[in-house]
Amino acid sequence: MLKIGPITMKNRVVLAPMAGVCNPAFRLIAKEFGTGLVCAEMVSDKAILHGNKRTREMLFVDEREKPLSLQIVGGDRHTLVEAAKVVDEETNADIIDINMGCPVPKVVKCDAGARWLLDPNKIYEMVSAVVDAVSKPVTVKMRIGWDDEHIFAIENAQAVERAGGSAVSVHGRTRVQMYKGKANWDIIRQVKESVDIPVIGNGDVFTPEDASDMLEKTGCDGVMIGRAALGNPWMLYRTINYLEDGVLTPEPSAKEKMEIAILHMDRLIALRGEEVAVREMRKHAAWYLKGLRDSAKLKDLVNRATTRDEMADYLLTFAQELEETVA
Numbered sequence: 001m002l003k004i005g006p007i008t009m010k011n012r013v014v015l016a017p018m019a020g021v022c023n024p025a026f027r028l029i030a031k032e033f034g035t036g037l038v039c040a041e042m043v044s045d046k047a048i049l050h051g052n053k054r055t056r057e058m059l060f061v062d063e064r065e066k067p068l069s070l071q072i073v074g075g076d077r078h079t080l081v082e083a084a085k086v087v088d089e090e091t092n093a094d095i096i097d098i099n100m101g102c103p104v105p106k107v108v109k110c111d112a113g114a115r116w117l118l119d120p121n122k123i124y125e126m127v128s129a130v131v132d133a134v135s136k137p138v139t140v141k142m143r144i145g146w147d148d149e150h151i152f153a154i155e156n157a158q159a160v161e162r163a164g165g166s167a168v169s170v171h172g173r174t175r176v177q178m179y180k181g182k183a184n185w186d187i188i189r190q191v192k193e194s195v196d197i198p199v200i201g202n203g204d205v206f207t208p209e210d211a212s213d214m215l216e217k218t219g220c221d222g223v224m225i226g227r228a229a230l231g232n233p234w235m236l237y238r239t240i241n242y243l244e245d246g247v248l249t250p251e252p253s254a255k256e257k258m259e260i261a262i263l264h265m266d267r268l269i270a271l272r273g274e275e276v277a278v279r280e281m282r283k284h285a286a287w288y289l290k291g292l293r294d295s296a297k298l299k300d301l302v303n304r305a306t307t308r309d310e311m312a313d314y315l316l317t318f319a320q321e322l323e324e325t326v327a
């Protein structure tokens with residue numbers, strides 16, 4: 001069972017935090033597909049303190065999404081602590097997660113995200129300061145190291161534990177790797193063996209069988225799924241079932257996929273309004289369509305859709321035609 005601080009998840013499957021993806025619309029779908037813990041996309045500490053409308057939206061947590069982990073990112077101790085206090089006191093999140101893995105130059109240059117991977121002392125100081133200032137459990141999501149010559153995963157996870165962190169998620173790649181190469185599950189296993197707090201393994205879990213393999217090979221307490229869930233919340237549901245009873249539930253039909261895509265769009269519209277939501281939905285639609293026969297021909301249409309009804313019509317007509325062809 002995955003337990004973080006006082007919070008017990010109903011299973012060991014975790015939706016990874018993903019910027020531009022893990023907003024309430026998608027998180028709620030992931031939750032409805034059974035996910036034990038959903039993570040929100042990262043929010044910068046400075047944005048939280050400026051408190052503009054868009055950021056306040058990013059801090060919104062629907063009761064039905066709980067338990068939920070809300071991730072903050074920052075490089076400066078004062079602003080990180082103050083932002084953590086806002087999340088602690090003013091949001092419905094259950095867990096405060098600190099980003100220690102974001103590899104993009106804009107973030108690393110501000111001494112934030114993956115930059116910390118080079119300095120276990122900084123990790124200890126920053127995590128201690130946040131833990132002391134809040135009452136919600138604090139966790140950290142990290143990569144295994146900066147590059148092949150600087151893999152401090154064990155020291156870094158131990159620093160999180162000493163600082164009072166309640167769990168650590170480990171993406172088995174270095175900062176320099178970005179998303180290339182393979183995630184190193186062996187280092188994740190070494191981290192699990194070197195701390196007593198829960199460890200959540202992450203990286204390259206693309207099938208339910210991968211999730212089972214990762215849990216077995218690393219001994220981790222939870223398995224975090226990112227890219228494989230894009231346009232595919234069934235991956236989460238099928239993984240939960242597979243881990244529970246070893247049965248692989250069938251893949252969804254094209255029609256089921258398109259119906260969930262439309263539900264996703266309607267929830268985005270409720271959050272952002274039709275114009276913004278439909279534009280944002282284009283990338284999700286491409287993910288929902290991925291792997292379906294002849295879906296490439298729909299790409300241009302979907303990318304030009306500007307209204308909800310147009311988008312819904314393209315998706316449903318495609319599913320219907322596909323099912324007729326197969327029949």
Ligand SMILES: Cc1cc2nc3c(=O)[nH]c(=O)nc-3n(C[C@H](O)[C@H](O)[C@H](O)COP(=O)(O)O)c2cc1C
Nearest residue numbers: 016017018019041042141171203204205225226227
């Ligand atoms: C579109 C996208 C956005 C991401 N945004 C975040 C983020 O906001 N915070 C974070 O810690 N990791 C972020 N990640 C990394 C994922 O959480 C995860 O660590 C990574 O994708 C590896 O897991 P996977 O192999 O299951 O995809 C992002 C990844 C993707 C693909």
